[in-house]
Amino acid sequence: MDSQEQNEQRVVWTVVGTGIGPLLLAATDEGLVNVVFHAADAVRDRALGRLADRLGAEPVEAPAHPLLAEAASQVDAYFAGARKDFELPLDWSLISGFHRQVLRELAAGVPYGAVVGYGELARRVGQPGAAQAVGLAMGANPLPVVVPCHRVVESDGGIGGFGGGLEAKRKLLALEGVLPEPLF
Numbered sequence: 001m002d003s004q005e006q007n008e009q010r011v012v013w014t015v016v017g018t019g020i021g022p023l024l025l026a027a028t029d030e031g032l033v034n035v036v037f038h039a040a041d042a043v044r045d046r047a048l049g050r051l052a053d054r055l056g057a058e059p060v061e062a063p064a065h066p067l068l069a070e071a072a073s074q075v076d077a078y079f080a081g082a083r084k085d086f087e088l089p090l091d092w093s094l095i096s097g098f099h100r101q102v103l104r105e106l107a108a109g110v111p112y113g114a115v116v117g118y119g120e121l122a123r124r125v126g127q128p129g130a131a132q133a134v135g136l137a138m139g140a141n142p143l144p145v146v147v148p149c150h151r152v153v154e155s156d157g158g159i160g161g162f163g164g165g166l167e168a169k170r171k172l173l174a175l176e177g178v179l180p181e182p183l184f
Contacts, residue, residue, distance in 0.1 A: 009055050012062035013048065015039045016072045019079045019175070020168040023145065026051055026059060027067045031089030034142050037164035054094060075145070081175065084112035086146045094142040101125050102137040107147045113176045117155040131155075139163055145172070 011033070013026040024039035024047055025032065033055070036047040048059045062068060070088065077083035090107075092100055105125050110116045116124075118138075119131040127133065138149040144164060150172040154160045162169035173179040 009057045011051055011055050011057045011059040012065045012068055013051075013059045014061065014063035014065075014068045014072060015044060016075050018075060020164060020171050023075065024048075025068055025071050025075070027065065027071065028055065028091045028093070030091035030093070032067065032071050032143060032146060033091040033094060035144050035146055037144065037168060071146075078145070079175065088146065090143060090146070095137075095140060098125075098127070098130070098133060099137040099140050102134050103141055103143070103147050103149075106149065106152065110148060110151045112148075113178060115151050115153045115173070115178055118152055118160065119155055121152060135161065148172075151176075151178075 009028050011026055011028055013024060015022050015024050021037065022039040024034065024036035024044050026034040026036075026047075034047070034051060036043065039047065052058050063072070067089070074083055074086050074088060078086070092104075095103060102121060102125055106116070106121060109124060117131075118134045119128070122128055122130040122134045134152070138152050139161070141147055141149045141163070144150070150162060150169045152160060159166060159169060159173075170179055
């Protein structure tokens with residue numbers, strides 16, 4: 001094994017079907033590193049290219065990889081209403097600084113079935129005037145669904161934005177009992 005191979009991070013991936021469409025799950029030796037919405041062919045291929053660029057390794061499809069198999073099982077259970085928390089190792093290497101701080105607080109401090117406002121989340125990380133920056137952190141979340149950015153809403157009761165689309169956010173919040181089930 002040459003030194004380049006030793007420094008190269010292994011990246012494995014699979015795609016799982018969900019109630020909000022196909023999700024790409026990608027992992028490194030550290031843990032789950034990326035979840036990507038709408039992971040049909042073109043979106044999946046662009047996401048894998050970005051991962052290769054960011055992590056320095058060509059992602060390899062490996063649905064039987066133990067971490068991916070467990071992640072897929074937990075995602076399935078979540079969408080079936082049988083799981084409220086994800087218990088997976090996470091690789092935070094695609095996000096840093098304030099964004100990482102906000103996402104870690106979100107993951108630890110906003111449970112299933114609850115929501116938090118952008119401003120409240122900013123206050124929780126010691127930056128009470130940073131509601132817009134929290135919104136940017138939600139948009140940069142490399143691990144949506146698992147790190148539940150869908151639980152962040154506007155203080156006036158609005159649903160706010162969502163990288164997976166507002167329909168997906170509504171479905172996730174309905175799944176968790178925060179919103180009524182969409183009529184169609």
